[in-house]
Amino acid sequence: MADPSPKPVPLLKDELDIVIPTIRNLDFLEMWRPFFEQYHLIIVQDGDPNKIIKVPEGFDYELYNRNDINRILGPKANCISFKDSACRCFGYMVSKKKYIYTIDDDCFVAKDPSGKDINALEQHIKNLLSPATPFFFNTLYDPYREGADFVRGYPFSLREGAPTAVSHGLWLNIPDYDAPTQLVKPRERNTRYVDAVLTIPKGTLFPMCGMNLAFDRELIGPAMYFGLMGDGQPIGRYDDMWAGWCVKVICDHLGLGVKTGLPYIWHSKASNPFVNLKKEYKGIFWQEEIIPFFQSATLPKDCTSVQKCYIELSKQVKEKLGAVDPYFNKLADAMVTWIEAWDELNNNTSEQTSSKQANGAAK
């Protein structure tokens, strides 16, 4: 008897991990099944490690709770946030793949204007596998997309582009607003589908959201640290922002590209603006000093690896932001710990064990 017709193998099936931070059962994966089923998932369980997180049948996953993180990292586990989705970056560290896609568990499959389900992961992979254009702006957006190209006046020497390190996707329905904007515009929904991917130019910072984000771990992984947030920290909801600022400065220094735009996911539920305000309010002050710091940060020429760049940046954070609040001294130390832990796990060929191993019914 012949095999039933096999499913087509999706792009980068064995080179990409999907990282999901969560505190609840992962029913949201049902909707993503057609797109995620053949990939490996890394689930980072936040909060109470004794809680059992249910993962729908048929997904291939490993799951880490706080006990696993403490066991694997030992004293260095203090660089991984607790009771905050910043814990997701632990998943980036334990992955052995070249690419990471991370998504929040309140994000569903969006539809394009024709009504078709958007395969967000496939679009992220396209973004990552095609070059970026950080050195000059192309007015017709992504020049590598079918039906598009570089416009008149675009220097030919720049048309090879730069390697893409990050693909930042967007959100339909609930936009990623801060607490003050949520409070002022409780009913605002994002209904506009902008059919574009663009490179954020060199020298320009952007607010990187971790909800729907993909990156090349080999190119930029060690800079994707989501900082110290949540339990015991004076701040929350700046984990992805912090990573975005560091990543962009390092990508600019190393000549790597950061894209934003497509794909959209459907963000189902606004988080509580009052809770958010409490988490954010220090960040709202601090970012007024943090952003000029990152805008003017420069890295010396001998910073030729992401790790070297990141350690250098941690020194500058301590030196320049330490005066803003002692928190930044602690954060700068955690940045160093993160790199040490990253190198330990990633120069070490022995596999890490997780509390639950792949059950992979689809395999």
Add this chain to the structure above:
Amino acid sequence: MADPSPKPVPLLKDELDIVIPTIRNLDFLEMWRPFFEQYHLIIVQDGDPNKIIKVPEGFDYELYNRNDINRILGPKANCISFKDSACRCFGYMVSKKKYIYTIDDDCFVAKDPSGKDINALEQHIKNLLSPATPFFFNTLYDPYREGADFVRGYPFSLREGAPTAVSHGLWLNIPDYDAPTQLVKPRERNTRYVDAVLTIPKGTLFPMCGMNLAFDRELIGPAMYFGLMGDGQPIGRYDDMWAGWCVKVICDHLGLGVKTGLPYIWHSKASNPFVNLKKEYKGIFWQEEIIPFFQSATLPKDCTSVQKCYIELSKQVKEKLGAVDPYFNKLADAMVTWIEAWDELNNNTSEQTSSKQANGAAK
């Protein structure tokens, strides 16, 4: 008897001129009638001044041919290109209005995805009247648009934005490609409607196309010089690019914003790629040196007006680009002449006369 119901007065009716460079009858205006009829047109006739250009009935216009330009500017007329659409910048100089919209005569009304005619001018005016965001990137595009806002992580101190000096619109159908791209992709058409307006970040250059362009003459007019192109010059089709590079460097210095994206026009006809190649080929070489020059150009603090910035830039052009080709010495001198002519016409309250005066049947 009551008046027939009057047409609604369009935005900035008495504060905006539409500048059209042409060598032919302006039949294309018929299609634009609903949107342009109530505005004043400045037509700059290129080529043979004895040719009669027909303008459809009912438009309010003034028309300048080469004889007019020579008469009005005297010896300074040599800064205005001949046999090249670069001559359009003469229209910017003689306008007395705060805003300019310039459009090519092979550009027609495009349709949005719902099939509705796009009022390009209205969108440009919206772009110019709302602030720009050159200092930080907003991932949901124009934050001032209805239904949009600044996303989480956007510094509050930057949410007032910067005044918008330029609105750069795009093209459906024939994209604005250089000759090599036209030759390689003769059948490529732009069919993608990207529903976005975005600010080009500070420090980033872009290829500014003059086909569908609006600007605030008071904020940036004296920098909108389209250079020396066409008759007697070694280069063509770089008029708008030159203006764009100068404008962007000066906008960045003065804290002004440049937007690109909506509105689209329908670009009807590709120009001849062989002719274009002849015009462009020196520019294709030269831009490899011009762009790094503009990318690293800085203006001193005492350059507090557009004129001062532009004169300073002309000095740097002579100093740094003179070595690329003697053409740049000539261009640098023409930049100075342009500013002298601009100031003469614009500090002088007496109105300039044109060879044909407004016939304004719509008035």
